[in-house]
Amino acid sequence: MTAVLNISRSILGQPWRWRGSGTDGRDADFRPDDLVAGLLMARGVPREAVEAHRAPTIRGFMPDPSIFRDMDQAAERLADAVTRGEPVTIFGDYDVDGATSAALLIRLLRGLGLDPQAYIPDRLMEGYGPSGEALVRIxxxxxxxxxxxxxxxxxxxALEMARATGVDVIVVDHHKCAAALPPALALVNPNRLDEAADAAAHGHLAAVGxxxxxxAALLRTLRARNWFATRAEPRLIDLLDLVALGTVADVAALRGLNRAFVAQGLKVMAQRHNIGLAALTQAARLDRAPTCTDLGFALGPRINAGGRVGKSDLGVxxxxxxxxxxARTIAAELDRLNGERRAIEMLVTEAAEVAAATQGNRAVALVSGAGWHPGVIGIVAxxxxxxxxxxxxxxxxxxxxxxxxSGRSISGVDLGAAVLAAKDMGLLVAGGGHAMAAGLTVEQARLDALADFLDDRxxxxxxxxxxxxxxxLDAVLTPGGINPALVDALDAGGPYGAGWPSxxxxxxxxxxxxADIVGQGHVRAIVQGDDGRSIKTIAFxxxxxxxxxxxxxxxxxxRLWLAGRPKVDDWNSRPAAELHLxxxxxxxxxR
Structure with a gap:
C-alpha cells in the first residue's frame, strides 16, 4: 500500500497508507460525490458492481435459503407447527443478536397465528446457551x-437431554461448529464445516440474519401448501429493523447481504412500526431516525444491559x-441498567488494564479477576x-x-478457532465463538496453561x-473540504461498520x-488550515x-496533518462538519 503524505511514523507511531488508490481532494475541481466509487472499490467491490453496492437491496443480495444445509427441514417442521397450531418456544441468547433473532421469529409466528413463548437464560445463573435442564423443563x-x-x-x-423427552429442536446459529454436530432435527448455520461453498460464503451473517x-423459507413453504389462500401473509420485510439492529450490535461484517439488511432495516426502523424500538429510541434521547452508529452505540448497549446486569428477557x-x-416502562428500565452497566464496566476495565500491564508482551492478553461482573467482560475485552x-x-x-x-480479536487472528482448539485439548470446560469474538468457561487452575496454548497457537x-x-486513509483534503456536503457524500458509501470501515x-x-480537555478525557480543538478555514475536531x-x-x-x-473521520455536528440549528481525530x-x- 502506498504511503500517504510520506508519513511513515505518526505521532501515535504508525504509518499512514492508502486504503485503495486514494483520492486527493485538495484539487480545485474535487467534488465529494467523486469519492463514493473509490470508497466502494477500496472495500473490495468490483468496478462493475459499484452501482449495486451503492444502494444495496435485499433482492440484489438475498440467496436462495435452500442452499443452507437443514434449512428446508427446519422450514417444513415450522410449517407443520403453524398448520397444526403447536406450542413453540424460542430459546434465545441474552445478547442483542439473540434478542433480535428471538423477537423476529416470535413476531413472524404470531403473524402466522401461533402464540410462541420466549426463553432467555439468565447470564449469571444459567450461563450461555441451552442447558439440558432448561430444555427438559420447556x-x-x-x-x-x-x-x-x-x-x-x-x-x-443439552440437545441429547431434549431428544430424550421427544421434543423437536431446531438450531439457528452462526457460531463456529465442530466436525461432529449435536443431535437436532435441523441445524441451520452457515459456519457448519460441511456447508457448500455458496452457503459458507455467508458465514459472516449474524444469527438474526x-x-x-x-x-423466508418458512413463508415459501407455507405458500407452497396454499396456506395463504384464505389468510394474509405476514410481511417479513417489516422485520428488517430487528435484523439491522442485531447485525450491527453483533459486529457482523457489513459485506454483501449484511449491508443490504442494515441499509433497508434502517429505513424500516425510521417508520417506528415496532413499538418497543420506538420507545427505546426515545429513551436513548434520539430525536431523529437512528443511524448505523446509533444501533451500535445507543440502542444495542441498552438492550444488552438487560442481559448483562438486569433481567435477561427484557430485550425480547x-x-x-x-x-x-x-414498552416505555421496559425502555426506561433498560436505560437505567445501561447507566449501571457503564459504571461497573469502568471499574472492571481499570482492573483489567492493571492486570494486563504485568503480563509482558504475550500474543493474547488473558486477564482474570475475582468479583468481576460477568456481564461486562465482553465490553472490557x-x-x-x-x-x-x-x-x-x-x-x-x-x-x-x-x-x-469473553474474548475479542484483531483482524487476521481467528480467536474462535483457537478457543475451540483449546476446548478440544481439554483446557476448557466449554468454549466457542467466531473469528473476532469468543466465549469460554475455564477452571482457574488451567488459566496459565490456556495462556501458553494461545500464545503458541x-x-x-x-x-x-x-x-x-x-x-x-481514503482521501486527503484541505480543512475547508471537511463540510456537510462531504459527510453526505461519504454516507452514500455506507452503511459502515465491522468489515466495512467508515x-x-x-x-x-x-x-x-x-485546545482543551472536555468530558472523560476527550481533547477538543479548533484548527485552522493554510486556506484560512477553521474546523472543530475532537479526539476521544x-x-x-x-x-x-x-x-x-x-x-x-x-503545523499538523490530522487524520480522522468526518462527522456532522448537529447540535446547532445549522449543521456543521467536524473531524473525529x-x-x-x-x-x-x-514533506
Missing part, C-alpha cells in the same frame, strides 16, 4: 418444538410487546484489545474457581497482523487555534496519549 411445559437462536451449535449434552432466511419483551405503556492492539480475553472468576471468559498470526498495522481522511496542514479519550498531548501542547508555529503527524517532519 418440553415438560408443553412445547412440541423448540427453536434455539444464536446458540446451540455446541450444545451436545440466519433467522430472517429461515423466515421490549422488541415483541404491542403495549405502548409496557474489546476495550483492552483496542488499547493493546492484540487479542484480549477477560475472565470473571467465581468463588468455586470457575471462570466465565496465535503468536505468529498476531505478529503478522501487527506488522501490517497502518492507519488506512471513511477516514487526512486534512491539513493546520495550526491549533485552541486521548487526553493522556501522545496525540492528546500534541494537540494540547502544539505551539502556534507548529484518530491520529496526527507533524507537517514539518513529513
Amino acid at each position: 418440553a415438560a411445559g408443553g412445547a412440541r418444538l423448540i427453536v434455539t437462536v444464536d446458540c446451540g451449535a455446541q450444545a451436545f449434552e 440466519v433467522a430472517f432466511l429461515l423466515g 419483551r421490549l422488541l415483541t410487546t404491542e403495549d405502548p405503556e409496557e 474489546g476495550r483492552l484489545k483496542e488499547k493493546l492492539g492484540r487479542p484480549a480475553i477477560v475472565v470473571a472468576m467465581d468463588d468455586a474457581g470457575i471462570g466465565k471468559g 496465535l503468536a505468529a498470526d498476531v505478529a503478522r497482523a501487527q506488522d501490517g498495522r497502518a492507519l488506512l 471513511p477516514r481522511v487526512a486534512a491539513g496542514p493546520v495550526r491549533i487555534v485552541r 479519550r486521548q487526553a493522556d496519549s501522545a496525540l492528546g498531548q500534541a494537540l494540547l501542547g502544539a505551539g502556534a508555529d507548529r 484518530e491520529d496526527a503527524a507533524w507537517a514539518d517532519e513529513h
